[in-house]
Amino acid sequence: xxxxxxxxxxxxxxxxxxxxxxxxxxxxxxxxxxxxxxxxxxxxxxxxxxxxxxxxxxxxxxxxxxxxxxxxxxxxxxxxxxxxxxxxxxxxxxxxxxxxxxxxxxxxxxxxxxxxxxxxxxxxxxxxxxxxxxxxxxxxxxxxxxxxxxxxxxxxxxxxxxxxxxxxxxxxxxxxxxxxxxxxxxxxxxxxxxxxxxxxxxxxxxxxxxxxxxxxxxxxxxxxxxxxxxxxxxxxxxxxxxxxxxxxxxxxxxxxxxxxxxxxxxxxxxxxxxxxxxxxxxxxxxxxxxxxxxxxxxxxxxxxxxxxxxxxxxxxxxxxxxxxxxxxxxxxxxxxxxxxxxxxxxxxxxxxxxxxxxxxxxxxxxxxxxxxxxxxxxxxxxxxxxxxxxxxxxxxxxxxxxxxxxxxxxxx
Ligand code: AMP
Ligand code: MG
Numbered sequence: 001x002x003x004x005x006x007x008x009x010x011x012x013x014x015x016x017x018x019x020x021x022x023x024x025x026x027x028x029x030x031x032x033x034x035x036x037x038x039x040x041x042x043x044x045x046x047x048x049x050x051x052x053x054x055x056x057x058x059x060x061x062x063x064x065x066x067x068x069x070x071x072x073x074x075x076x077x078x079x080x081x082x083x084x085x086x087x088x089x090x091x092x093x094x095x096x097x098x099x100x101x102x103x104x105x106x107x108x109x110x111x112x113x114x115x116x117x118x119x120x121x122x123x124x125x126x127x128x129x130x131x132x133x134x135x136x137x138x139x140x141x142x143x144x145x146x147x148x149x150x151x152x153x154x155x156x157x158x159x160x161x162x163x164x165x166x167x168x169x170x171x172x173x174x175x176x177x178x179x180x181x182x183x184x185x186x187x188x189x190x191x192x193x194x195x196x197x198x199x200x201x202x203x204x205x206x207x208x209x210x211x212x213x214x215x216x217x218x219x220x221x222x223x224x225x226x227x228x229x230x231x232x233x234x235x236x237x238x239x240x241x242x243x244x245x246x247x248x249x250x251x252x253x254x255x256x257x258x259x260x261x262x263x264x265x266x267x268x269x270x271x272x273x274x275x276x277x278x279x280x281x282x283x284x285x286x287x288x289x290x291x292x293x294x295x296x297x298x299x300x301x302x303x304x305x306x307x308x309x310x311x312x313x314x315x316x317x318x319x320x321x322x323x324x325x326x327x328x329x330x331x332x333x334x335x336x337x338x339x340x341x342x343x344x345x346x347x348x349x350x351x352x353x354x355x356x357x358x359x360x361x362x363x364x365x366x367x368x369x370x371x372x373x374x375x376x377x378x379x380x381x382x383x384x385x386x387x388x389x390x391x392x393x394x395x396x397x398x399x400x401x402x403x404x405x406x407x408x409x410x411x412x
Contacts, residue, residue, distance in 0.1 A: 001273040018174040031172035032319035033152040039165040042138035047102040054093040055106035058130040069123040109133035173319035179241035183249040203247040226255040248297030278367040279305040298367040324407040326399040330357035336389040344382035
């Protein structure tokens with residue numbers, strides 16, 4: 001049995017980032033950039049007006065007031081998307097719309113609200129400093145500038161920047177294809193009738209959702225029955241994917257064949273059993289550099305192991321520089337007993353009270369009770385040497401409903 005720290009380190013030491021792929025911008029949100037993006041353009045590509053108003057020469061407005069406005073001849077109306085036909089000379093102005101090209105000769109825009117136009121002439125009632133309401137070309141992005149760096153997790157504003165510099169395709173890290181193999185004679189698919197002794201294969205749905213939420217590609221495989229032959233055949237199929245998750249069959253029951261099947265297939269087992277609760281029977285191995293996680297069958301154990309170990313591994317494969325979820329300090333609201341000798345991840349509710357977090361257990365910590373994981377926002381990291389987390393104690397809590405890629409430092 002190894003410690004949670006050693007288990008996580010072993011996993012992270014062995015997984016490596018996937019290669020890159022070129023994808024269209026519409027698919028790129030949330031993906032990790034695998035190239036530096038340098039702009040070959042200026043944004044905006046031309047000086048333009050920030051307001052609907054009149055493009056003028058600032059020197060024509062010297063000395064004016066609301067009562068003694070300047071009177072200028074209107075040369076043309078410049079619409080967004082059009083090219084101006086006239087140079088603005090002294091004593092003249094062009095009406096201009098937001099986003100339209102500044103005409104040559106003009107250096108300032110006066111808002112339409114500060115003017116009055118009659119019969120081809122405009123009265124300018126307000127003076128502005130030179131350059132007011134004009135957006136210079138290259139004001140947002142200069143040519144040759146690095147707009148976004150490799151490793152960036154693309155957000156909507158980044159997608160907008162990429163579009164504005166004309167990058168319809170970008171190189172990002174691949175999304176891992178994650179095979180999900182459920183083992184167990186008792187399992188049936190969701191649309192099948194339940195006979196005595198049977199339960200729905202809920203783990204496959206839950207883990208597929210967890211993979212999807214992180215940006216991976218879940219590939220659920222058919223249920224494997226608890227025979228060595230069937231599990232071996234299913235695993236053999238599964239290891240063609242970038243990552244394999246199996247659930248069940250890793251304990252010490254008479255029909256737990258996963259470890260034996262791993263050995264027969266040459267999946268190098270790096271550990272079996274971690275000093276933790278839930279999820280003690282977790283096993284991890286490698287086949288041709290592909291990570292294989294043998295998760296316990298209990299739904300809570302499977303999902304907690306996913307959060308603790310699979311999530312950072314997938315994050316690293318996708319190129320995330322911060323592969324860990326957030327950790328916050330919180331004060332225990334009511335005594336919580338825990339398993340001495342094991343790191344216990346206690347399902348908890350996190351509440352913000354007067355600027356600090358208070359934490360309460362969500363109730364039954366049995367690894368069959370998935371509702372107590374669904375109820376809470378986090379997992380208290382309960383140190384192995386403790387048998388009790390007393391009211392008032394400060395603890396660290398892994399936050400499960402926040403940003404998945406928040407920390408570069410391991411939580412334990
Ligand atoms: P095992 O690890 O195979 O001994 O399974 C532990 C417990 O988890 C048993 O009660 C199983 O019925 C349950 N279990 C195993 N696989 C699944 C699954 N895919 N979906 C829901 N429960 C499961
Ligand atoms: Mg089983």
